[in-house]
Amino acid sequence: MSKQKLKGWKGIPEGGAVEEPGSSVGFDVQSWRTLRPVKDKAKCTKCGLCWIFCPDTAIKYNPDGSYDIDLTYCKGCGICSRACAVKAITMVKEER
């Protein structure tokens, strides 16, 4: 959640209620990651398996039919890399 401005206890709705629908869009999980997916665009066949298998919303579908990795939501689980039929996604050690 590194990029987010965290609210103090006075700023959170009573009882920890979440008043904004779909607020998990603002939930940045990058700090959880120890491995980062790196895609070889030359190998990618745009089949969409990574998009189907990603348990979060870290694979973005583009209007031109291609896919990008959105690291904001990527916890580094590596499922996309395992699912890719042409081994276009490699997990590399995250360095910060």
Place this chain on the structure above:
Amino acid sequence: MARVGLSGNYAIAHAVRMADVDVVAAYPITPQTTIVEKLSDFVANGELNAEYVNVESEHSAMSACVGASLTGARVFTATSSQGLAYMHEVLFMASALRTPIVLANVNRSLSAPLNIWNDHSDAMAERDSGWIQLWASSAQEAFDTTVLAFKVAEEMRLPVMVNIDGFIVSHTYEPVELPDEEAVRSYIPSKPMLNRVSPRLSYSTGVVGPPEYYYEMKYQAVDAIERSRGMLRAMQAEYNRRFGRDYADIYTYFMKGADYALLTMGSMTGTARVVAERLRSKGEKVGVVSIRTFRPFPSDILGQVLGGLKAVGVMDRAVTPGGPVSPLLADVASCLYGSASRPVLQGFVAGLGGRDISESEFEMMFSKTEAAGRSGHASSTIYAGLRE
């Protein structure tokens, strides 16, 4: 107003009826059972228009109460002992989600051995659950405290536990003054919750609080119970004015000019008063202090009342095995630690599992407290009435 003969349990049931609750979810357990039995009568015969949810366990009872309370309903449940223990994890959710549930806990020991009689182990095991804990020691006080509990719970949006001693208060019939229903309802008008689950509002509750937020969310409930101390006193004062009572966070008896005191909680205060009065007539400077509001702990008032005494005997009807001292003494000692004029504190454990605490045991406790004051040193916890 009507003056009727009621047990402590029935007095609570009448308070709940007059509070016009919307939902009762409960599971029977001795010695609480007659509260929810009476409430089911009220619902069945039309005296109380409430949803009566029969659940399969106390865990479900408290879960149903949390859900109902989040919709803005006025909610009540009652339990004892193992039942309260079975509610344990949901009690913490009730306070953190700020649901103003009122729970009557008819104090009973925890197994083993299986024992249905009174002590305070059940409530003490939940003292850190974030609930306001009030203690009543007569049927009248049980009625009044339950009405007050709804007022405080809804104003602070915190759950409130009303404790009465099993059998000693719960099953003893006493004359109880029941105020008019309209008077009770004007004291606790319906007050919807700030955040309530409704088709018209979109909000999520009971969400995950990751390390970045759990701490802040938890602190909200800590802050609320701290603030409830002043609110409770104001509402208690309003109750006293409206209904002609004199409730306070702590009670003092024979404390004018006292050098020694026994600190009690619940029904054992009665015997302590009788014995203190007798000792006073013999010229001994003893008094009794009884705590009614256990959470939030009345540290400020207690410090004023006990500061300057030579010794205080603190009576616990519960134990903290392996701990330095039993639970009530631990709190009293903590709140007096910084005081320059703190008395010697002598710990007593008594009355576990419904064991009667006799007058002669109270005399022994007063005498041991005086001895501790004279020598300036307390002995380790004395287990009154324990056979070797």
